[in-house]
Amino acid sequence: MADIDNLIAIYAVIVIAIAAIALISIIAVPIGYEETQLYPKNINTSSALNPYDRGGEPFGKTDVIAQYPQNSPYLGYVTAYLTPLSALMAASNLYLGTTIVSHPGGIIDEILYNTRGLDTIVETSILFTAFAIASFLFRREDE
Amino acid sequence: MFELPTSSIGGEELFVLPFGDIVNYFTPYTGALFLFALIFTLICIFSKPEKQLDVAFGTDAIYAKDVTGKDLHFRRFMAIACGVATMGAVTSGDVFNFTLFVSMVGICIIGIVASVKNKHVLNAAFNYGIISMLATVPLFGGAAITLAATGTLSIWELSAIAPAMPGIAKALILVGVMGEGIAPFYAAKAELFRAPGAPYVIMIHVSSLLMFLRVVEIMLTV
Amino acid sequence: MMDEYAIGLIVALIAIIITFVAAFREKNDIHRLIIADLAEVSALAVIALIATDLAEALIIPGLVVGISELMALSEIYLVREHLTHPVKNPFRIEVLDTAPAIIAVILVVYGIVLCGFTGGAVAGTGMVFYFMGKRPAERFALVETVSGYAWALWIVAFFIFMVVPEYWFFAVMLAGGAILAKVTAKMSLIGTMRGEKDV
Numbered sequence: 090m091a092d093i094d095n096l097i098a099i100y101a102v103i104v105i106a107i108a109a110i111a112l113i114s115i116i117a118v119p120i121g122y123e124e125t126q127l128y129p130k131n132i133n134t135s136s137a138l139n140p141y142d143r144g145g146e147p148f149g150k151t152d153v154i155a156q157y158p159q160n161s162p163y164l165g166y167v168t169a170y171l172t173p174l175s176a177l178m179a180a181s182n183l184y185l186g187t188t189i190v191s192h193p194g195g196i197i198d199e200i201l202y203n204t205r206g207l208d209t210i211v212e213t214s215i216l217f218t219a220f221a222i223a224s225f226l227f228r229r230e231d232e
Numbered sequence: 233m234f235e236l237p238t239s240s241i242g243g244e245e246l247f248v249l250p251f252g253d254i255v256n257y258f259t260p261y262t263g264a265l266f267l268f269a270l271i272f273t274l275i276c277i278f279s280k281p282e283k284q285l286d287v288a289f290g291t292d293a294i295y296a297k298d299v300t301g302k303d304l305h306f307r308r309f310m311a312i313a314c315g316v317a318t319m320g321a322v323t324s325g326d327v328f329n330f331t332l333f334v335s336m337v338g339i340c341i342i343g344i345v346a347s348v349k350n351k352h353v354l355n356a357a358f359n360y361g362i363i364s365m366l367a368t369v370p371l372f373g374g375a376a377i378t379l380a381a382t383g384t385l386s387i388w389e390l391s392a393i394a395p396a397m398p399g400i401a402k403a404l405i406l407v408g409v410m411g412e413g414i415a416p417f418y419a420a421k422a423e424l425f426r427a428p429g430a431p432y433v434i435m436i437h438v439s440s441l442l443m444f445l446r447v448v449e450i451m452l453t454v
Numbered sequence: 455m456m457d458e459y460a461i462g463l464i465v466a467l468i469a470i471i472i473t474f475v476a477a478f479r480e481k482n483d484i485h486r487l488i489i490a491d492l493a494e495v496s497a498l499a500v501i502a503l504i505a506t507d508l509a510e511a512l513i514i515p516g517l518v519v520g521i522s523e524l525m526a527l528s529e530i531y532l533v534r535e536h537l538t539h540p541v542k543n544p545f546r547i548e549v550l551d552t553a554p555a556i557i558a559v560i561l562v563v564y565g566i567v568l569c570g571f572t573g574g575a576v577a578g579t580g581m582v583f584y585f586m587g588k589r590p591a592e593r594f595a596l597v598e599t600v601s602g603y604a605w606a607l608w609i610v611a612f613f614i615f616m617v618v619p620e621y622w623f624f625a626v627m628l629a630g631g632a633i634l635a636k637v638t639a640k641m642s643l644i645g646t647m648r649g650e651k652d653v
Binding site for chain 3: 101109
Binding site: 093096108110111114122126155156157205208212219222225 | 250251252253254255306309310313317320326328329335339342343346347355360366367369370377379380381382384385386399400403407411
């Protein structure tokens with residue numbers, strides 16, 4: 090345990106032990122899946138926005154099952170919004186759903202930027218920090 | 233203001249900071265942790281780093297290992313980021329958000345020592361970095377199991393229906409924080425401490441200690 | 455009777471155990487790095503089992519954490535092993551030296567039209583194309599600055615959502631622009647961060 094090179098092995102053993110206990114306990118007493126989830130997924134295969142169709146009028150209220158809807162007075166506006174380009178694509182074919190994550194607007198943006206915006210802040214900060222480390226080391230070697 | 237399912241959460245609540253679904257809270261306990269992290273971050277911002285001295289054997293010579301220039305800026309930045317991440321982690325009111333802050337603390341700890349040129353320190357940083365990468369698996373796994381089994385991630389909701397979080401999720405999150413905070417793995421910690429520059433290196437210990445105190449609070453609340 | 459979620463969780467836990475057994479047995483540092491990155495995939499599987507929109511939104515931070523740690527650690531590895539100078543001659547595709555820059559411009563413009571994540575990837579490909587072909591000198595600092603601004607834009611968008619939610623449209627556009635700039639910056643790093651001395 091005093092050797093650095095064994096650290097990863099020790100940590101791996103601990104995690105394996107916990108995971109094995111978890112595995113046995115799940116087989117013995119299965120964890121039930123809670124049916125009332127936040128932001129449930131519903132699939133309407135005839136919609137052009139297929140996996141992400143959550144209904145709603147653009148620039149209007151949409152029902153989104155958030156944890157604290159009172160905290161986000163404009164909840165649902167982002168969900169229903171389509172950029173002009175994506176609205177055009179949605180009107181002309183059935184496959185916009187495969188690329189909708191790449192356009193501003195939609196349910197994922199609603200969660201990522203609005204209701205759970207702090208997660209995204211932390212996520213980008215992590216990326217920023219890692220990027221700072223990598224670029225600092227890289228540029229120092231250049232000098 | 234909006235309705236929260238419980239008025240007291242691990243002690244009397246002093247201040248609530250809502251960010252959409254993520255509602256951060258300050259109780260006497262988390263507030264104290266927050267203040268501690270804040271004070272330490274301020275120390276990192278304003279104080280000058282220590283000067284480590286090495287005596288060369290058999291002579292009168294002394295080598296001063298000074299932290300200067302770009303190196304100083306970089307390490308100060310990393311220490312401040314680590315402090316901010318710690319402040320976020322101790323006040324977070326959401327399980328997944330907490331795990332994200334914990335991973336940010338992990339990566340900042342690597343950053344604090346990454347600019348050191350000592351090979352042993354770098355070796356320790358690398359090994360520790362691998363552990364912190366592996367630790368994200370139990371962390372996110374535990375949070376995901378919590379969400380699936382209870383339908384919520386908010387600590388407010390979880391504490392209202394406590395004990396709601398499955399035991400295995402608690403164990404996974406705990407082992408994840410262990411990995412990010414290098415707590416029982418003293419071998420790497422001693423090596424990391426070889427790096428010169430006192431307030432920044434000590435930030436490693438402060439942040440991992442505060443994360444432990446916080447995770448215990450979460451485990452007891454939910 | 456077990457429901458589908460429990461079965462899925464059992465499979466995912468078995469996958470986690472397998473990856474950690476691999477991490478336990480592996481002694482080579484570079485392989486350990488790769489295994490650690492692979493292990494994160496099993497964490498994503500556990501998140502994906504929730505199967506809601508929220509799960510999808512949680513996968514993105516999970517993925518990013520893995521990528522950023524991999525980036526920082528591989529750079530530390532390179533410094534530790536003194537591998538900062540390329541061992542072989544840099545990879546060189548002759549046709550790129552003469553390729554017209556207009557292709558890169560088209561890709562970048564199209565990426566901006568697409569916007570968001572995919573747009574960033576397309577625009578980034580354009581930038582990679584440009585950097586590989588033209589070998590410009592000091593672009594690295596510029597790319598860093600761009601990603602810093604993207605980060606700041608993101609923070610601004612977040613506070614607009616939290617403080618003045620009635621300007622939600624502006625915030626979405628800001629965040630969409632920020633992710634475009636961020637992904638573009640990250641992609642163009644591939645073009646510059648190849649350890650070339652005499653670019």
